[in-house]
Amino acid sequence: MSEPLSANAIGVTWLQDAYAPAAESLARQLGLPCDQADSTTCSLWLQVGEQGLSLQASGPDAPGAVRVDFVEGAMAHRRQFGGGAGQMVAKAVGLRGAIRPSVLDATAGLGRDAFVLAALGCQVTLIERQPVIAALLDDGLQRARAAGGEVAEIAARMQLIHADAIEAMGAWQGQIPQVVHLDPMFPHREKSALVKKEMRLFRPLAGDDLDAPALLAAALQLASHRVAVKRPRKAPAIEGALPSAQLNGQSSRYDIYGKKKLEA
Template sequence: MSTPTIFCAEPARADYALRLEQRFGLERLKRRPDAGYWLELGAERLQLITVGKHGAVFAEFVDGAARHRREQGGGRGQPVARAVGLKGGQTLPTIVDATAGLGRDAFVLASLGCRVTLVERSPVAAALLHDALERASMAPEVQAITARMQLVHANAITWLSELPADRQPDVVYLDPMFPDTGKSAAAKKDMQAFQTVIGDDLDSAALLQAALGAARARVVVKRPRLGDTIAGRAPSGQIVGKSTRFDLYSLKGMPRD
């Protein structure tokens, strides 16, 4: 895979662009390309740009859909909250989102009080997440939420496998990207572009195994409602919605083979 590139469209932010390059292994572009995809740093945010029909992709924790879910999302009654085991009066679980992507579900869980570690191996996705967290850290309305979100740029399989016992989370959350089989509705355009650049998680079976070895209480796998289970491994429970399903793997009494 070629080295991801970044173009700094705002000269005043050159130092920040350099920090992104160094942390995520990006290659600086001297001019804006006319083909392919690249990360572009503007005056307001970092975006993934793709030439063609797809629009810009960025992570966002302050405005737009993030604001709506924060204010109108339904609290602990949301399916993702139920899936990780959030209940009224219960001690909040620690969570590792091992396929963080654009951080949307991780933000919801953090907004409900959970401490969430976002693990993302793609340098493109990790850079977008970092930028969103940087911007959110300066927004008073979400500062307390994003303070509960920690970004780790690493291969989750290796990272989970090497996690010391005293740092193991209660829950490992997985939302792997699979090749389109035609069984689910087409993704929105921004996610189509994102998936094209990030690629599919073809090692999801190994990721599930690593998650089962690292979680204290359960592993949650988000899937399309009609999607296959990972490696055909039957969950101990499910939460099924209109378009999405959560497969639950309870570790109470489950052998870690």
């Protein structure tokens, strides 16, 4: 992993005075400074407000804030109109017919792929090692569970672990996941403003996953049936074992490492 943003460049703030105590509590939990929103001492701010937790860069040219929202917006649209089990991530982890494997998403990020799989009926465990991103994801999951209805049912199938994925998989104590899903950080080239905004915020935090070969090796050791790795469409496979199959999309692909046939 490349060198992340230094801890003192990240702070916690509040958007309304009523959320100052929650911001102070979160700052203590993460070991980060807490200050008023008009402070210019940090490059990135975790903002606590009535809509939950968001991440905002400071400075005049900063992109808009990013938050995890499973209830409305893009994820709600994808849940309703995204293509169901025909989506590439669903095919990559082996969904077909009545087959709904248990999935470990070892590079959870904002949890979008995990949410899609949970929406399709999979039990999904998420691992995120970057504490600020994990806090955003945890906040999004809590709001989804509180929303009730279908979204709460989906979020109930998602369990978040804040840990280093390589270490966690190597010392795994729970039920063995049938499939491990990996999406190591890589330089996105998509043109959408949303992707650009997220990458501008997250790359200084998380860097690139330079330990991807070790991540793949740990995933292959743990998964009982397969490992699915998301890659840029023209990028080489991760160093190590060779994939047994590939699934190609317009801008990305999945390298599939099969171990055992999935059955209902």
